[in-house]
Amino acid sequence: MTLFMTILGIVVFVVGLLFSIAWHEAGHLITGKMFGVRVPQYMVGFGRTLWSKKIGETEYGLKAIPAGGYCRLIGMFPPDASGKVQARSTSPWRSMIEDAREASYEEVGPGDEDRMFYQRKPWQRTIIMLAGPFMNLILAIGLLAVYLMGFGINKTTSTVSTVSECVVSADAKTDKCPADAKPAPGKAAGLLPGDRIVSFNGQKIGDYEKLQGLIRKSSGEVTLVVDRKGQKLTLKPVLEQNKMIKLDGDGRAVPNQYTTTGFLGISPATGIQRQSAAESVEFTSDIVKNAFHGLLRIPQKVPALWGAAFQGDERDQDSPVGVVGAARVGGEVAALDVPPSQRVGLMIFIIAGFNVSLFLFNMLPLLPLDGGHVVGAWWESIRRRIASLRKRPDPGPFDVARLMPVAYVVASIFIAFTVLVLIADLINPVKVT
Template identity: 60%
Template sequence: MTALMTVLGIVVFVVGLLFSIAWHELGHLSTAKLFGIRVPQYMVGFGPTIWSRHKGETEYGVKAIPLGGYIRMIGMFPPGEDGKVTARSTSPWRGMIEDARSAAYEELKPGDETRMFYTRKPWKRVIVMFAGPFMNLILAVAVFSAVLMGFGIQTTTTSVQSVNACVVAATAKTDRCPKDAEESPALAAGLKAGDKFVAFNGHQVKDWDALQKQIRRTIGPATIEVERQGRPVVLHANLIKNTVPKIDGSGHYVQGETQKAGFLGFTPARGVVKQTPAQAADWMGDMVVNGVQNLIDLPKKVPALWGAAFQGEERKPDSPMGVVGAARVGGEVFTLDIPPQQQLATMLFLVAGFNLSLFLFNMLPLLPLDGGHIAGALWESIRRHAARVFRRADPGPFDVAKLMPVAYVVAGVFICFTLLVLVADVINPVRIG
């Protein structure tokens, strides 16, 4: 049964992956057609074609390897200095440029002279290239919102799971009360497991983050109102200063660090809680910030990834993960000992996170990514506006093809990194529990 559920989880993730890719390319396709650019192909996947069908002037199809997709537009790059695709040079770098330019003119037909990508105004080209990643962002926001507000997420609540018997510093290497330890303020005040905080020192308690901050700011007497078995109960506690785990501005624990703060002495319960629209927005904002930070930190994680792949080192939970690793996690989701609705919510979270990553990654201003083409169009716009301001001749389209040698280097780095992640995902995968 476990094997069957694992396979089911992988299949569901792959379907979500293919839909995400198709959705991304649909953004490019729809805006390209809106601006009159001819699009000969719309493909999901790479490699041999499994299925395709022509509709109008475009061939729609699915290929064997679900690791991406593409649309092919006529005239992605402007012609050479002589106004046409030049003959191939003996220079390898020049050859790359001319190969890219030649590919951009494949299937050029009479009447296509005014339907080429490079002939469109820079702002239209920006929209066409941005539309793909933007579709992933839309899907990520929609799925995250549905899960956060519809299913809810596992979070720390304002209910009490257990009450500490005594005061022990976070740095103490024990989970037992020393003989000389004093009674915890929570126990002394009469707080009990199952109590739900309603107010703290006259302030209504809305969520755990706010309650935790109020407790840590308080040293001395405090009035606590809780709900116990449906009835309101007022307690009086005397909070003390203690060494507790450090939290950052977002309420997240800072691993390995402590601080001095007010201490009450209880463990909050965790549960599935539906988020309000404001909470969902805050949560997604944190996801974007964390995603950007993870992209910035990506080079730093390569040594640990290499160690996990080839030296038997432990795979860290925040280690970069590829499609294979994500599919394995998707397979594990359906084997978790949690309610079916939470399995579905977790799977949707995985797909939404994948779409958010696609958006952020594709916005990097590097060819061959969408962000590289956006940067080229913006640079062309700046050059042309500057020429008009200084009354100089129009410099014409910016030849993005000249950056193809750089694009091949970037693509080579991406391929090497992808292979490293693939090996790590197969040999030493990230696991969930």
């Protein structure tokens, strides 16, 4: 049964991946057609074509390797200064440029003279290229809303899980109470596991984060109202100052750093909680922000990734993960010994996270990514504006094809990184904890 669920989880992830890619390319397709660009092909996947059908002027299809997709727009690059595509040059850099230009004109036919991508206005090209990644962002927001408001997330609550026996410093080498230790304030006041703290010094408590902040800022006697099996009780513990682990601005523990704060002596219970619309917006913005910071930190993680792949080092849990690794995680999630609703919710969360990554990755201002074409369109607009202000002739469309050598270098780096991640995912994968 576990093997079946693992395979099912992998299949569900692959289907979600293919849908996400198709959804991305649909953004380019719809906006390209909207602005009059001819779109001869819309394909999901790479390699050998498994199925295709031509509808109107566009061939729609599915290919064998589910690792990407493309929407072919004719005339991505303008002709050179002579107004035509040149023959191949002996210069390897020039050959790259002319090969790219030639490929963009392969399917240009009679009647397409005014239907090429480069002929669209810069703002139209910007919309066409941004439509793909923004489709992923829209899908991610929708999936996260379903996950957060429909299924809920595992959060600490204001319900007491355990009550400490005594006051022990966070950096103590043992959890056992020394002979001279003071009783924990919560224990002395009569708090019991299962009590739900309703208010703290008159302030209503809805989650543990707020309660924790109030405890840490307080000292001396405080007033707690707790719900014990439906009965409201008022307790008055006297908080002690104790050496506790330091928290960062997001409430996460900072390893090996301590501070002196108020101490009650309880640990919270956890539970699945559905989020409100406002909480979902905040959570989603945090996901995008953290993913963005993670993308910026990828170069720093390459040495550790190399060590995990080839030197037997432990794989970091926040290590970059590729399609194979994500599919493996999807399989593990499906096989978890948790309620089915939680497994479905986690799978939705994984696919949403993948779409956030697709959005951010494609927004990078580098060719051959969508963001690179956007930068080319903006530079053309700026160049034309400057020429107009100086009353000089229109410089014409910016030849993005001239940047293809840079695009090949960028693509080579991406391919090398993808291979490294693939090896790490196969040899030393990130596992669900």
